[in-house]
Amino acid sequence: MVDQTASLERVTAIAVEHHTALDQATRLVHAIAWTGGGTSAFAELMTEQRTTLRMALSESISLFSGTPEFTSPIPLLPRPMGTFAGFSRDVLPSLAGELCAASRSLLEIAGFLLDELSSAGKSDRPARIIADIAFWSGEQAEKLRERLLRLPPGKILSASLAAYWMFGDHVDDTADAEPLLARVSAGDPAAVDTLLGVQHRVADLDLGARVNAWWTMQPPKSRMTSLGLPGFGGLHGLPGVVRNSANREFLQVEQGLLTHDLHRLGASVMWQSDRDLPRSWDRVNGQLKRLEKIKSAMTPVPGYPDPMLLGFDVTGQGRLTVSWGDPDTAQTTVIFVHGLNTGLADAMTSITRAQLLWRQASTMAGTPVACVTWDGYDAPLVDFGAFSPDRNAHLGGQALTAFCLGLRAAHTPSTSARNVLIGHGDGALTVHRALAGRAGLADDVIIIERGDGDWRPESAALRDVATIVNGSGPR
DSSP: OOOHHHHHHHHHHHHHHHTTTTHHHHHHHHHTGGGOHHHHHHHHHHHHHHHHHHHHHHHHHHTTTOOOOOOOOOOOOOOOSSTTOOEETTHHHHHHHHHHHHHHHHHHHHHHHHHHHHHTTOOOHHHHHHHHHHHHHHHHHHHHHHHHHHSOSOSEEOHHHIIIIITGGGSOOTTOHHHHHHHHHTTOHHHHHHHHHHHHHTSOTTHHHHHHHHHHTOOHHHHHHHHTSTTGGGOTTSOHHHHHHHHHHHHHHHHHHHHHHHHHHHHHHHHOOOTHHHHHHHHHHHHHHHHHHHHHHTSOOTTSOOEEEEEEEOSTTOEEEEEESOTTTOSEEEEEEOOTTOSGGGHHHHHHHHHHHHHHHHHHHOSOEEEEEEEOSOOOOOSTTOOOHHHHHHHHHHHHHHHHHHHHHHSOOOSSOEEEEEEETTHHHHHHHHHHHOTTSOSEEEEEOSSOOOOSTTOHHHHHHHHHHTTSSOO
16 A cells, blocks of 8 residues: 555655746746747746646645645746847747756656556546646747747847747737738739738738748748739838838839820820720829839938838828838937828928938937838828818828837847837827827837928927937937
């Protein structure tokens, strides 16, 4: 007959010694859980596995009439400072090592408990649960090590790569972004259109991070296939240089297609009496003029960095997003959101403002600065005194949120780089709506009162904004 007291002592000793087997791995993953996506999901899963382990050990003791209590909560760690923060990739080999060690020790414990419980005629359920946790830990360690080998070189890992590459298996994909990105890799233009629709509806707030992780891990051949797809440069989360290259190429293609349509419609107007033909000709002609305006805006200006075309659309009210300086490497990235009566009709005014601010800020900063003029929504238009700024701001806030999250994903990881949102006039309402919908979009927010103001280089208002952007003026 088995000595129940002796069994209780042995099982209790094992439980006390090994109930912390998953603690260090759980601490490590909680330290990077702020990256979101699959990382935060994996952190929750690690917590569940740790709890299950302790419950199984407690159950094995209670089967011999013991009353164990294991209490040591995992501390909640704050997100690192800075919108563009990353983390040391050394965390990941350490995490894989801890999981591997836990797998080995838990397998031994499971075997010991199985023998002890079977000899005493007790249920072997706790042993089976611990064995399952051991196998799971080993599988996760193997996956982490395999993906670590495929990561690009560098000591700091971006949040997007952690969330959607290293731990991508653990994240939900309600918008079916991953299958769509796989289709983009295969050269499917319809998949780009669908992804742009998901982005426009803000159906997946982390789409920019998904896109960035996907692009970073793509082989060169797949990248070349994707670059030529129409509208590809409109996807948030792609590096700025990639978006600029893809958008400029798409601009040329669009101009060629619209020129062909204009000639075709012009010939048709001469020989047909269809009332819709003149209107169609006017629409296409207007879009061509907008393309010419964009091309003019993209002309390099002496004394300034070459402008980067981050997005455009010549339909409807029009869209245009241009950056002076690389927003992926800048120490200060400024996003300028304009108000009334902007869009492609007033594109040069918006671009000139961004140019002037870039010059002021760069002169004062001494570090790389990027100034983005963002006309990525239908800004309110004054039309006989009737307009709806609230609705425009709501839709604009969603679009601005998606854009900012894409910039965050594409930026080189940094704890010192800053993102600044400037709302001018009614653009301030759009900035407010964006900030209300998602925390952590900007390190600083600046609001400029209504009115066109004076945007000459020596303007006091402009100089004050540049001072605040670079941290040397009043907050």
